[in-house]
Amino acid sequence: MAKDVQTLEDRLRLLITTVTSAERKWKDMERATGIPATSWVDFYRGKKRATAETIEAVSRVWPQYSFWLSTGITDPQYGHVSPLPHTDKEVPSATRYFIALLEEKRVREKFANRWLQEDLGEDFTLQWFGTEAYIMVRNIEILDPRSESEVLQATRETRHTKHLRRVEIMALDAMPALDYEQTEKFLPVLKALLQGLTDTSLGKENKLTLGRINKIIDDMSIRVKRYNERKKEQSNRNQ
Secondary structure, X not given: OOOOOOOHHHHHHHHHHHHOOOOOHHHHHHHXXXXXXXXXXXXXXXXXXXXXXXXXXXXXXXXXXXXXHHHOOOEHHHOEOOOOOOOOOOOHHHXXXXXXXXXXXXXXXXXXXXXXHHHHOOOOOHHHHOOHHHHHHHOHHHHOHHHHHHHHHHHHHHHHHHHHHHHHHHHHHHHHHOOHHHHHHHHHHHHHHOOOOOHHHOOHHHHHHHXXXXXXXXXXXXXXXXXXXXXXXXXXXXX
């Protein structure tokens, strides 16, 4: 298929091709999104248009591509990339942050719908309440204390993921532009931002992100140390 990505539907077809195997394309899409394989086949072959349901489903599963999917534009520094080959690399911590936000939203909506149905009846869902639903979702742990433990766990994961994303962006984007003297001053800032984040306080994916950031800091610390040693040797020779 030619890689024409001028329209949203062009980009959606390219995304499907990129994230699935050639042999199990439609089963892969059905398993990932919950939308029947036949619907994906019909869309891919031009028999029907992309729907809000298909776009939303893809955006939930691959949130790092959602901005590109809807606009054709990327913002790689903050994790909005495309599946096109030879383009900007994905920022794993940003993708993880998008997924954490979606998971927190799912947990909050689950408890909000349960609270509504228990209070008003099974026919009532968040869709009945328009913009007021947002207030219910954001405050569900107050409205229904039974949700507090699970909601707070999801919220904590989102907060940690957001923080790690910010630090990783600083390490990957800001630090390479600094000289050695500036880097030496910048490294303690990164280390300070990571204080309080331990393996016991983080989920599995965030532990991996923390490990990546610490490796960047350790590698750069070694380079700064070597630079200072060479600088000292040069100074001694010149005396």
